[in-house]
Amino acid sequence: MDFGVVLQTDPPASRVVDLARQAETHGFSHVWTFDSHLLWQEPFVIYSQILAATRKVVVGPMVTNPATRDWTVIASHFATLNEMFGNRTVCGIGRGDSAVRTLNGRPSNLATLRDAVHVIRELGSSRAVELNERTVRFPWSVGSALEVWVAAYGPRALELTGQVGDGFILQLADPDIARWMVRAVRDSAEAAGRDPDDVTICLAAPGYVGDGSSPSARAHMREQCRWFGGMVGNHVAEIVRRYGTDSAIPQALTDYVREREGYDYNQHGRAGNTHAAFVPDEIVERFCLLGSPHEHVEKLRELEALGCDQFALYLQHDNKEETLRQYGERVIPAMAHPVVATA
Template sequence: MDFGLVLQTDPPASRVVELMKRAEDRGFTYGWTFDSAVLWQEPFVIYSQILARTERLIVGPMVTNPGTRTWEVTASTFATLNDMFGNRTVCGIGRGDSAMRVAGRKPNTLARIQQAMEVIRDLAEGREADLGESRIRIPWIKDGSLPVWMAAYGPKALAMTGAKADGFILQLADLYLTEWMVKTVKDAAVEAGRDPSEVTICVAAPAYVTEDDSPEALAHAREQCRWFGGMVGNHVADLVSKYGESSDAVPEELTDYIKARQGYDYAHHGRSGNPDTAFVPDEIVDRFCLIGPAQAHIEKLSRLRDLGVDQFALYDMHDAKESTIDAYGSTVIPAVNA
């Protein structure tokens, strides 16, 4: 199983670069960041510094979207990094929850995401692509490679991921939901005439390693990770508005917990102590995240691997960034990949 580190690009950028370098030194192979232009610093500028300071780390956004950047610029940016550092990027793409809403726009439609995935990948790999009003090719790209992984929760998005994307990003680590969604994606791949093993499966969630499993330690870890249930809840709320509170299309195990949700202020997005996530119960934190002593992480990750997960991407937005990276490097990663 591969392991990735996910960070927000808060200033100073040097801090992001240092943590990514630390992660590579500890055995992580992917470095991901949020991409929301108003809330955080520009990730692609920082990627160049991460790539320059590391040797093997593959970097990319978790996730970009097709609405805040023109597609040819996105493709050219990835291709430039690949030309400089040797095909070490991956494009995570989604609807643009925070990036679009903070800018006063609605998240992108699935149709737009599908078109953007195809155009960005073709252009970044040196092929001609249709921009709508013209067909173009970036002439200087040679031997380009850009896997495009799609973030999804709902049935139509999962089906499109299986049919069109190179990878699937699932932003939660619940075992039941992971099994259900991975099966949905792989079934869609088969239906589209693809080999389902060609779709890389990436589970992304916060991880917090405690010294023991005392009630006090677990309670602190939960408070540090509760923000994640609120972030996921934004997407779940969209699904509920589309499919209803009770639907065969979306499992209740995903939708039930947002009934007490009152709203969301993106000023606290992705941060521990987010006041808009008080509605998230401890059960959801335990299901969606990985908390507890290292052995608890090893056991859950082993079960995720058995469900077909190829990568675990660790959201490291809490008060134990370095110690979590170090615990994964010294104990968790070696044990899972023994």
């Protein structure tokens, strides 16, 4: 299993770059960021600095969208970074949430998302594409390679992901829900004539390493990560509006949003926000990874058995450096397949 870290691009940007450098030192292979240009600083500018300060990590947004950026500009960003730093980028994309809604816009429909995935991947991989009744390409781009991973929750979005995504981003770490969603993506890939194993599975959720046996410490961890249930609930509420509560979507995902009253994007992805009180402790525990390194490893092994290729660790809490250190020294080594010098 690979490990990524998900950062917000809060100022100063040098702090984001430093956390990315620490992540690479501790064995993380990917550095992701939020992409919401009103709420945080511009990620593509910061990617250039992260790549310059590191040796191997792959960078990308978790996630961008087809609505707030021109697709050819997105592809140009990636192709330029790849030329500068040697194909160390990946494009995470979804229909659009905070970047769109803060502008009073609407998420893109799935047909638009499908087209955007194709255009961004082709141009970002130094290939020509048909767009607006013209054949276009970057004449300066040679040898760029870009994968596009699709973030999804609802049935139709999961189906689309299996049909066109190089990867699937699922923003929660509940094994029961993940099992259903991973199966839906793989079934869709197989129905589309693809090898289901060609779709990289990335699960992303907050991880907080601390004293899992202390009730007060455990409660603090939950409060630091409760925002995530609110963020996921923002997507789930839309799914419930569209499909109702009697669809094939697991009830464990849909039940908890019944008490949801609203969402304040000014506090999006932040610990201690005021709109996540409806998220019960059980959901925080199920959706996130909390507790001792041993507890993290146990849950990660369960997720790996479901087909998770990468776990992306959200670090929006007050224990960033220590969590990175514990992952580097205890969690990631425990998840590695043993290699012996002699046998």
